[in-house]
Amino acid sequence: xxxxxxxxxxxxxxxxxxxxxxxxxxxxxxxxxxxxxxxxxxxxxxxxxxxxxxxxxxxxxxxxxxxxxxxxxxxxxxxxxxxxxxxxxxxxxxxxxxxxxxxxxxxxxxxxxxxxxxxxxxxxxxxxxxxxxxxxxxxxxxxxxxxxxxxxxxxxxxxxxxxxxxxxxxxxxxxxxxxxxxxxxxxxxxxxxxxxxxxxxxxxxxxxxxxxxxxxxxxxxxxxxxxxxxxxxxxxxxxxxxxxxxxxxxxxxxxxxxxxxxxxxxxxxxxxxxxxxxxxxxxxxxxxxxxxxxxxxxxxxxxxxxxxxxxxxxxxxx
Amino acid sequence: xxxxxxxxxxxxxxxxxxxxxxxxxxxxxxxxxxxxxxxxxxxxxxxxxxxxxxxxxxxxxxxxxxxxxxxxxxxxxxxxxxxxxxxxxxxxxxxxxxxxxxxxxxxxxxxxxxxxxxxxxxxxxxxxxxxxxxxxxxxxxxxxxxxxxxxxxxxxxxxxxxxxxxxxxxxxxxxxxxxxxxxxxxxxxxxxxxxxxxxxxxxxxxxxxxxxxxxxxxxxxxxxxxxxxxxxxxxxxxxxxxxxxxxxxxxxxxxxxxxxxxxxxxxxxxxxxxxxxxxxxxxxxxxxxxxxxxxxxxxxxxxxxxxxxxxxxxxxxxxxxxxxxxxxxxxxxxxxxxxxxxxxxxxxxxxxxxxxxxxxxxxxxxxxxxxxxxxxxxxxxxxxxxxxxxxxxxxxxxxxxxxxxxxxxxxxxxxxxxxxxxxxxxxxxxxxxxxxxxxxxxxxxxxxxxxx
Numbered sequence: 001x002x003x004x005x006x007x008x009x010x011x012x013x014x015x016x017x018x019x020x021x022x023x024x025x026x027x028x029x030x031x032x033x034x035x036x037x038x039x040x041x042x043x044x045x046x047x048x049x050x051x052x053x054x055x056x057x058x059x060x061x062x063x064x065x066x067x068x069x070x071x072x073x074x075x076x077x078x079x080x081x082x083x084x085x086x087x088x089x090x091x092x093x094x095x096x097x098x099x100x101x102x103x104x105x106x107x108x109x110x111x112x113x114x115x116x117x118x119x120x121x122x123x124x125x126x127x128x129x130x131x132x133x134x135x136x137x138x139x140x141x142x143x144x145x146x147x148x149x150x151x152x153x154x155x156x157x158x159x160x161x162x163x164x165x166x167x168x169x170x171x172x173x174x175x176x177x178x179x180x181x182x183x184x185x186x187x188x189x190x191x192x193x194x195x196x197x198x199x200x201x202x203x204x205x206x207x208x209x210x211x212x213x214x215x216x217x218x219x220x221x222x223x224x225x226x227x228x229x230x231x232x233x234x235x236x237x238x239x240x241x242x243x244x245x246x247x248x249x250x251x252x253x254x255x256x257x258x259x260x261x262x263x264x265x266x267x268x269x270x271x272x273x274x275x276x277x278x279x280x281x282x283x284x285x286x287x288x289x290x291x292x293x294x295x296x297x298x299x300x301x302x303x304x305x306x307x308x309x310x311x312x313x314x315x316x317x318x
Numbered sequence: 319x320x321x322x323x324x325x326x327x328x329x330x331x332x333x334x335x336x337x338x339x340x341x342x343x344x345x346x347x348x349x350x351x352x353x354x355x356x357x358x359x360x361x362x363x364x365x366x367x368x369x370x371x372x373x374x375x376x377x378x379x380x381x382x383x384x385x386x387x388x389x390x391x392x393x394x395x396x397x398x399x400x401x402x403x404x405x406x407x408x409x410x411x412x413x414x415x416x417x418x419x420x421x422x423x424x425x426x427x428x429x430x431x432x433x434x435x436x437x438x439x440x441x442x443x444x445x446x447x448x449x450x451x452x453x454x455x456x457x458x459x460x461x462x463x464x465x466x467x468x469x470x471x472x473x474x475x476x477x478x479x480x481x482x483x484x485x486x487x488x489x490x491x492x493x494x495x496x497x498x499x500x501x502x503x504x505x506x507x508x509x510x511x512x513x514x515x516x517x518x519x520x521x522x523x524x525x526x527x528x529x530x531x532x533x534x535x536x537x538x539x540x541x542x543x544x545x546x547x548x549x550x551x552x553x554x555x556x557x558x559x560x561x562x563x564x565x566x567x568x569x570x571x572x573x574x575x576x577x578x579x580x581x582x583x584x585x586x587x588x589x590x591x592x593x594x595x596x597x598x599x600x601x602x603x604x605x606x607x608x609x610x611x612x613x614x615x616x617x618x619x620x621x622x623x624x625x626x627x628x629x630x631x632x633x634x635x636x637x638x639x640x641x642x643x644x645x646x647x648x649x650x651x652x653x654x655x656x657x658x659x660x661x662x663x664x665x666x667x668x669x670x671x672x673x674x675x676x677x678x679x680x681x682x683x684x685x686x687x688x689x690x691x692x693x694x695x696x697x698x699x700x701x702x703x704x705x706x707x708x709x710x711x712x713x714x715x716x717x718x719x720x721x722x723x724x725x726x727x728x729x730x731x732x733x734x735x736x737x738x739x740x741x742x743x744x745x746x747x748x749x750x751x752x753x754x755x756x757x758x759x760x761x762x763x764x765x766x767x768x769x770x
Contacts, residue, residue: 069406070427153580154571155589173571178746181574262395264516265573266742281399283731284424 055297061290068286080291090292093270096182100271101250104189105243111190112197112242113235117227119198120205130202134195141192145259149175152184152260175261178268185257185269192256193249197242204238205231244307251300272296353660355384360665361401362415363394364598364648366578369610370682377678378668385661394578398424405653412656413665415648416464418455418727420734429463429651435663436465439671452646452688455727464649465670468685471644471718472523472596472725473530475631479624479706481508481591489628493558496631497565499591504566509590511562512569514577515745518738519726524562524594525741526725529555530641531634538643541728543769547762548755556744556751558633563745573742583615588623596725597718598647599625601683603707605700624703627714643723647685683711686718736761 062080066073084090115133119126136144151157152174159171174180208231216226254273257263263274270278272292280289365371371389378387390411392400398421404410405428416422416429436444445453452466477489485506490496500510514520529537532551539545540552562568569590575581577595585593586602593599601607608622629640650666652659668675676692679685681699694715701707726734740758743749749757763769 067424069402069424149580154569173574176571176574178748261574262516262576264742266739266746266748281402283735284398 058290058293061287062294064287064290066287067284068280073287076287080288081295083288084291084295089267089270089275090272090295092267093272093275096269096271097250097253099182100186100189100253101247103186104193104250105246107186107190108194108197108246109239109242111194112201113232115194115198116201116205117231119202130198133198136192137195139192141255141259144188144192145256148184148188148260176265178266181261181265181268185260188256188260189249189253196245200238200242201235204235208234240307240310247303247307248300251296251303272299349657350660350663351658353664354382356658356661357386357388358412358656358658358662358665359388359390359410360413360650361390361392361404361411362648363392363397364415365682365684366391367610367614370601370607370684373682374669374675374678378665378675381668381674382664385664387665397421401425405655408655410653410655412653412658412662414651414653416456416651417648418645418724419729420726420731422456422458422463423730425651426458426461426463428654429461430654430659431461431463432465432652432666433462435667436462436671439667444671447690448688449646449686449690451644451722451724452649455646455724456649464651465666466646466649466688467670468647468676468679468687469644469718470596470598470647470685470725471642471721472594473527473630473640473642474596474627474714475511475592475629476585476595476599476625477628478585478588478591479626479703481588489626490631491629492631492635493561493565493633496567496633500565500567503591509569509584511567511592511594512575512581512584512590513572513594514575514581515568515572515741516575517577518734518741520577520581520594521741522726522729522734522737523596525555525559525737526643527594527630527640528558528633530643531630531632531638532558532636534638534641535723538723538728541724541733543767546769547759548752552758553751553755554634556740556754559741560744560751561633568745573745579615582611586611586615587617587620597644597686597714598684600627600711600714603701603711604683605702607683608702622702624701624707626707626710628710641723642718642721643725644718644721645725645727646688686715730765730767732765733762733767736765 061073063075063077064073065076065079115129119130123129153159154171154173154176156174158174159168162168162171172180174184212230213226216230221229250271252273253271254277257269257271258274258277261269263270263278272295276289276292276296279285279292360371362371365374368389368391371391375387375389379385401410401414402424405414405425414425416425436448440447448466449469451469453462456462456464456466475489481487481503482489485502485508487499487502488495490499496511503510513524526537529551532554536545536549536551537555540547540549545551563572569575569584581590581593582595584590585595586608602611602625605622608625612620612622632638632640650669652662652666656662669679670676670688673689673692676687676689677695680687680692680694683694683699687693696708696712701711729737736758739761740749740754743757744751744754
């Protein structure tokens with residue numbers, strides 16, 4: 001409930017109690033207005049108590065050489081951070097994150113926009129297609145991971161189909177070699193999240209004034225020209241929002257690579273999330289994992305500032 | 319406003335206190351509880367199927383009907399993530415599996431010292447009655463963190479007897495023979511050898527066996543710091559490892575495979591004829607366990623087939639016999655925070671020190687029992703094909719009785735990770751055997767391993 005609505009409710013209750021306005025009633029309303037602290041206390045505890053305390057504590061343990069449970073943690077200052085910059089797996093994870101974001105964002109955007117445009121045409125069974133496109137979004141990766149592991153196995157369905165259509169030479173151990181494991185992870189992610197891109201573009205397209213499209217048609221613009229010169233520019237806000245979501249998603253990527261390839265083979269699908277987990281839990285390097293988490297936080301903050309700045313710049317131009 | 323501020327501060331303090339109290343959990347209990355009744359929770363990654371664990375518990379309950387044991391199976395890949403917070407919070411298991419090596423280091427502070435339990439159950443000369451491999455690996459800082467249930471050994475292969483018989487093939491004894499056998503299977507569209515090369519423990523087994531073929535004992539020397547990980551013998555080991563991939567022995571995409579469930583299921587479903595597994599696989603020589611395993615692998619109505627242990631081939635061609643190696647498979651640790659410590663001690667004592675408990679373990683063929691006086695009763699064990707299996711299985715059980723070479727007990731989690739990185743980087747062609755060995759040596763030094 002917002003502050004204004006609280007005031008309105010308070011005012012109405014005072015009026016219904018017999019007041020007809022005037023100073024005495026205003027005084028009574030101020031007197032009986034509930035204190036603000038209890039209203040914000042849950043959010044305050046959640047944000048300050050958990051999130052900011054958590055960040056601060058993570059920052060502290062990032063200066064320790066600690067396994068997470070032993071009482072004798074060793075203070076190592078910035079050693080963990082110095083180690084990160086010489087850690088080839090960390091840089092591999094960064095590279096994978098960048099490639100993953102660029103590829104998944106571009107393809108998801110293209111597919112989502114294309115589906116949205118097609119669905120806005122008068123298509124039979126459009127509702128069915130919408131459901132089919134959106135269903136992967138609601139399926140848990142933990143459920144789908146074994147399916148994909150089977151599908152991309154050397155004797156899995158994909159290779160079976162390739163062999164059946166005479167393309168057996170293209171059959172690969174898709175998740176068992178470094179060259180194709182990351183593309184498989186990106187494929188799964190695109191399959192999973194294109195539904196969200198489609199829904200957002202589809203909703204945004206309903207906001208375009210039909211008169212503009214009609215005017216373009218009357219001026220002789222074909223479907224492609226209309227798409228590129230009218231629809232796409234109108235989608236800019238949605239695209240920026242999807243870019244932000246995609247970037248955040250890339251930084252947080254954990255479930256699909258962990259469940260499908262365990263970050264392998266040979267770290268070929270290692271991401272920051274999987275690497276932090278690997279260091280913190282199986283290897284007990286809680287201090288080093290915390291330092292990686294702080295680096296991830298800094299990268300996310302820098303990215304947020306850049307995107308925020310880009311958004312302001314756009315408004316200024318507009 | 320001051321009363322309000324005070325009230326608010328009190329509310330905040332109360333909430334923070336309640337949160338902190340909730341986070342703090344409960345500590346250990348000084349009252350050990352009853353030794354003959356109560357409920358205890360046992361967490362383990364092995365036995366890998368709950369039916370086996372239930373079999374142990376049922377036998378235990380014949381003697382102690384008033385102690386209820388709840389077994390919770392946790393996948394080994396999730397073991398540390400699940401157990402650490404559970405033990406730290408005090409809400410975890412009363413009894414938990416312990417394995418020599420990294421787990422002892424990680425969880426020793428949560429485990430009761432069981433030295434007095436062993437003395438009480440077996441007498442002052444208890445060490446002479448238990449397999450030594452089950453004591454050393456589970457002892458840390460002078461504390462016996464767990465009592466060994468049994469031991470497992472590795473360093474051999476298991477083959478599908480039916481497939482070898484069907485295609486009239488003999489088990490390979492050298493690297494060249496192994497390649498020829500694989501070619502023969504491939505010509506019949508049957509997979510040859512399957513390995514979950516994405517998991518470090520099983521890569522280590524294969525690498526240790528290759529190293530023992532190159533130079534017996536070298537792997538253990540590198541593990542103890544008596545030799546370096548970039549010793550020429552280790553480089554040669556990695557070269558042969560690479561040859562398994564390029565020579566058509568390893569299945570395509572092996573570095574993306576996990577031993578469990580991928581390789582296990584592929585072998586049990588007859589897709590591949592050979593697999594690198596240890597003595598824990600002996601249980602699948604029995605009709606009962608093989609039938610259950612086939613069902614778990616998703617094969618409905620499949621007929622159990624005989625599996626046979628064979629020696630690891632002399633892949634280096636140096637004439638070295640196949641040395642096996644082993645550790646205590648798992649011991650049972652008692653949580654320092656258990657509220658049913660006495661009942662937990664009764665269960666652990668029965669499982670690890672009594673003839674009745676150890677006989678159940680032995681006859682399951684998942685582990686070779688910790689008590690020296692107990693051996694599997696082959697007259698009561700129903701093998702799939704006794705004619706072909708009884709002799710090699712009995713020979714295996716006899717052979718491992720003399721094994722002293724450790725399997726994983728000497729390796730830290732960091733070194734194991736570095737071994738996996740070396741194995742997969744060589745297998746995928748990202749590093750030469752020499753470069754991978756050099757990187758492994760650097761990683762071992764960085765992990766604190768000291769070398770002479």
